[in-house]
Amino acid sequence: MKTYLECIPCFINQAFRAAKTATDDDNKIKIILDKAGAMISTIPMEQTPPETGADIYKLISDVTGDNDPYYSIKQKNITHALSLYAGLKKRVENSNDPLLTAIRLAIAGNVIDLGIDRQFDIEKDIENTLIADFAEFDYDSFKTRLDQAESILYIGDNSGEGVFDRILIEQLNKPVVFATREIPVINDITVIEAEQIGITKIAKVISSGSKAPGTILKKCSRDFVGIFERSDMVISKGQGNYESLSDSKRDIFFMLKAKCSVIAKHLNVNVGDIIFKHHKGTEI
Amino acid sequence: MKTYLECIPCFINQAFRAAKTATDDDNKIKIILDKAGAMISTIPMEQTPPETGADIYKLISDVTGDNDPYYSIKQKNITHALSLYAGLKKRVENSNDPLLTAIRLAIAGNVIDLGIDRQFDIEKDIENTLIADFAEFDYDSFKTRLDQAESILYIGDNSGEGVFDRILIEQLNKPVVFATREIPVINDITVIEAEQIGITKIAKVISSGSKAPGTILKKCSRDFVGIFERSDMVISKGQGNYESLSDSKRDIFFMLKAKCSVIAKHLNVNVGDIIFKHHKGTEI
Numbered sequence: 001m002k003t004y005l006e007c008i009p010c011f012i013n014q015a016f017r018a019a020k021t022a023t024d025d026d027n028k029i030k031i032i033l034d035k036a037g038a039m040i041s042t043i044p045m046e047q048t049p050p051e052t053g054a055d056i057y058k059l060i061s062d063v064t065g066d067n068d069p070y071y072s073i074k075q076k077n078i079t080h081a082l083s084l085y086a087g088l089k090k091r092v093e094n095s096n097d098p099l100l101t102a103i104r105l106a107i108a109g110n111v112i113d114l115g116i117d118r119q120f121d122i123e124k125d126i127e128n129t130l131i132a133d134f135a136e137f138d139y140d141s142f143k144t145r146l147d148q149a150e151s152i153l154y155i156g157d158n159s160g161e162g163v164f165d166r167i168l169i170e171q172l173n174k175p176v177v178f179a180t181r182e183i184p185v186i187n188d189i190t191v192i193e194a195e196q197i198g199i200t201k202i203a204k205v206i207s208s209g210s211k212a213p214g215t216i217l218k219k220c221s222r223d224f225v226g227i228f229e230r231s232d233m234v235i236s237k238g239q240g241n242y243e244s245l246s247d248s249k250r251d252i253f254f255m256l257k258a259k260c261s262v263i264a265k266h267l268n269v270n271v272g273d274i275i276f277k278h279h280k281g282t283e284i
Numbered sequence: 285m286k287t288y289l290e291c292i293p294c295f296i297n298q299a300f301r302a303a304k305t306a307t308d309d310d311n312k313i314k315i316i317l318d319k320a321g322a323m324i325s326t327i328p329m330e331q332t333p334p335e336t337g338a339d340i341y342k343l344i345s346d347v348t349g350d351n352d353p354y355y356s357i358k359q360k361n362i363t364h365a366l367s368l369y370a371g372l373k374k375r376v377e378n379s380n381d382p383l384l385t386a387i388r389l390a391i392a393g394n395v396i397d398l399g400i401d402r403q404f405d406i407e408k409d410i411e412n413t414l415i416a417d418f419a420e421f422d423y424d425s426f427k428t429r430l431d432q433a434e435s436i437l438y439i440g441d442n443s444g445e446g447v448f449d450r451i452l453i454e455q456l457n458k459p460v461v462f463a464t465r466e467i468p469v470i471n472d473i474t475v476i477e478a479e480q481i482g483i484t485k486i487a488k489v490i491s492s493g494s495k496a497p498g499t500i501l502k503k504c505s506r507d508f509v510g511i512f513e514r515s516d517m518v519i520s521k522g523q524g525n526y527e528s529l530s531d532s533k534r535d536i537f538f539m540l541k542a543k544c545s546v547i548a549k550h551l552n553v554n555v556g557d558i559i560f561k562h563h564k565g566t567e568i
Contacts (some may be wrong), residue, residue: 005300005304005310005313005314005317006300008296008300008317008321009293009296009297009300009317012292012293012296012297012321013293013296013297016289016290016292016293020289026289029289030289030329033289033292033293033324034324034325036321036324037292037296037320037321037322037323037324037325038321038322038324038325039321040317040318040320040321040322041318041321041322045314
């Protein structure tokens with residue numbers, strides 16, 4: 001997905017929110033805004049939004065010296081999500097369709113996104129997502145592929161969301177590689193949080209090598225790209241991964257909540273809709 | 285009031301919204317975003333936000349050739365407000381305190397602001413504002429000054445809001461000079477809209493000379509500044525006028541709705557609060 005004009009004010013808003021979270025020093029925040037403003041004219045509009053996101057969050061790290069401004073908020077989100085884990089596991093087990101319930105929960109977890117300027121209420125969002133209509137719903141082809149798959153790559157998104165991903169991965173009951181970002185960017189999951197959440201107990205956890213809030217293949221590690229290409233099935237969580245993989249030639253199952261108007265327009269859905277989309281690559 | 289860091293992303297958001305309204309040409313919108321981004325580092329933070337606002341809206345006019353992007357929306361707002369005029373006049377006349385009801389309506393009209401990224405529903409806002417608690421309420425001193433005043437300067441703000449200002453001016457029952465902006469900026473009122481609304485029938489209408497969405501005295505006409513200094517009483521409507529006159533040495537009655545967090549913080553009120561504030565200048 002390319003960068004849309006709407007993304008540009010959003011980059012500045014994100015830079016400001018992250019800068020305020022990283023520092024109380026108004027001079028540093030102003031420097032970040034100055035530099036982010038000057039960056040606008042240099043953004044190649046054909047590149048995906050997470051590529052610019054990477055530059056924005058690197059700028060914040062460079063100016064403030066804080067390479068993980070959302071650390072304490074991430075920890076709060078993870079602790080909160082972990083406190084829900086046992087109850088949600090029971091709901092999955094007791095439901096008519098445990099796999100679908102786990103998928104719904106994994107999408108519900110996608111609201112824990114600090115890159116978006118919206119408040120979220122995870123408990124409320126879980127209840128809504130458990131009954132919401134899907135704007136895209138490719139469950140049948142998912143089940144067919146899942147039956148046949150012997151290797152699954154699951155690309156994680158936000159940190160707290162990882163708890164919900166864990167529930168889905170447990171339900172898949174297949175060998176899974178779970179990929180995280182290489183470094184903290186927004187509140188995205190890294191290997192450290194995947195360990196903390198216990199994903200390492202149920203999947204092979206690797207870094208994708210990505211320093212962006214998405215999966216930009218040309219900047220990912222060779223190991224990750226190999227797994228991406230060879231896995232029988234790829235599950236991609238969230239907006240940033242969708243933005244960077246929506247033009248991929250390979251078959252991917254995207255699970256996300258459409259949290260901004262640009263994504264909603266690109267998917268031809270409404271903001272707030274939940275998406276479970278089988279992206280049919282050209283390689284099959 | 286100085287420019288706060290929060291104002292900077294807001295300038296970019298405003299530039300984008302106004303650019304999209306002025307043109308469908310994505311290249312021109314991108315040029316506006318590039319230039320607005322580059323402007324960030326040049327903004328003197330000690331200057332008031334409307335001074336930068338003037339530069340932003342001039343940029344849009346320069347790049348698109350459209351010096352009044354909100355023209356048709358303004359016309360729609362004015363037509364809508366005029367359709368409410370007779371009914372609102374009756375409500376004022378039938379109320380226990382017609383002057384106060386007219387003041388409440390004049391503040392309700394202040395929601396018709398296209399510089400702010402919020403939807404508004406004028407009918408609903410009228411009903412809310414007629415019963416809302418004031419966060420600042422200097423009605424007694426207003427009545428005392430009004431009794432004694434023989435000349436009143438009333439500084440208008442948005443175009444559709446002018447219909448509500450007309451109702452209040454009629455209720456003041458004193459000689460009023462109504463000041464507008466010199467040129468269209470956001471959806472602010474100019475002499476043309478004041479005529480259209482019929483304010484010319486009940487007050488002397490003048491341009492303040494301001495090309496900014498506020499009243500920056502050093503850039504206003506000499507005539508206006510003379511009237512500002514010599515009038516027995518000054519009524520200032522809305523945020524832009526508050527932002528540019530809050531440090532004035534003269535006595536001013538501010539009437540506005542706090543529509544953003546920066547204004548709310550500056551006034552020590554909550555976003556959405558209604559304000560009727562006697563700013564006591566140093567000259568008295």
